[in-house]
Amino acid sequence: MSPETWYDPTRVGAPLVLLLLFSTVVLLMIRLSRQGRGMFIRRIAGIQAMEEAVGRATELGRKVFYLPGAGSVDDIQTIASLAVLRHVATLTARYGVDFFVPNKDPLAFAAARETVQEAYLQAGRPDLFTGEIVQYVTYDQFAYTASVTGMMVRERPAANFLVGAYHAESLLLAETGQTTGAIQIAGTAEVAQLPFFAVVCDYTLMGEELFAAGAFLSREPAMLGSIKGQDYVKAALMAFIVCGVVLEVFGVHWLHDFMTLGNGH
């Protein structure tokens, strides 16, 4: 078999170059950050407000709801959500406030339970962790929505966190939380659901902010370095787009052709 048939020539071009560029820049920034180079990451209002939301629940003596979204653990938004869940669980353990995490996906449920249990352990309050904090509800989208909105209306939580992958249920959940008077912090990378969250919730982590949240909260140099590297690649891509537009205007198509995949995209 000849080596030409080993790889897909329509994919080995721009995707491979971008993959190598992205990985190199991110790994370089992680290395620099670990060596002690300061990394400035702008403040994100939604992340800053998390402690305020849990504090409000403590004052009111009401529950905090954390909804990790509809995705499974193979969805990177769910992984990002688990990083935020860890932080929120640490806060609820520290303040001794009632916490509730209803799950739609069984794999996300198992991971969320582990995450919350560890957070309570590391906050020095393993006694507060019970099996009733993280619960599985159902795999069906609207049955899950009906169950959780019902609990919101009956229990009237003081704070709702809706962080992860959301679909048609986003507005039903967020609007119900809004009507119960809860402070709401949402985060998703689903573009179609972002307007709903932006309108209904007090704070929204939009797209990349969701993925940066875990790194921002951990303050780990390696994590912050990866965010910085991602920002540099974004700047490079913006320059790339401007170059592409200018070249196309002048009838030069090689950049467009280079960036086009075999399927025409």
Added chain:
Amino acid sequence: MFWKLRLPLILTFCVGLVPIVTFFLTEKVPGVSFVRDKVEQYMVIIAGFALLLGVVNVTQSNIRKIEKRKPGWPFAVSLLAGLFVMGTMGILSAVRVGPFQGLLTTADGTVTPFYWMTRSFFSPLQAAMFSLLAFYVASAAFRAFRVRNVEASILMIAAFLVMLGRTPLGEYAFGWIRGGELWLPGLTDWIMAVPNTAAQRGIIIGAALGGASMSLRVILGIERSYLGAKH
């Protein structure tokens, strides 16, 4: 330490590389399709076991709720009844026991009890939940379009034009001018195709890079929160 942290990190690294490597390789490379298919199959198997864990959790937590007569305990009774009736019928229909011959229809074309339950209870309940969305959209739109500042005003004007341009009224509004019937629909298309698409693509590119950065952290074992472990 090895079983709880190192092994999951090694597995994550290996499995995380599969979609990246197989994206560039063709099916002609030995083992590519085998590895990719196996990863997908294992995902389904693991999800199946996790679903069992979920069912056990639902049963335990709702039985506890009924025992302690917690607020809303009648809902727990209804949930458990639904879970076991539908679950039992589904399993019996899948393995074809007695009158439960198949999931949808039997050999003579009659509807099975499981499908009847799905069609008569489950689907209408789902549709009812989904239809509530219309009312929620209306109340969310009312809140969004209140003129409070410059941004909200721009949003309201853009939304008004788009909604008008998507209806026959948009065509009639300037229909008395030659070619005027296309003004509002054209403006609507421009708003959707240019400013709206530009903003969406900005968010999509940012989110894609954020997701790629997060994936890299997970594959390299820097991000470990999904394991419950500290960084």
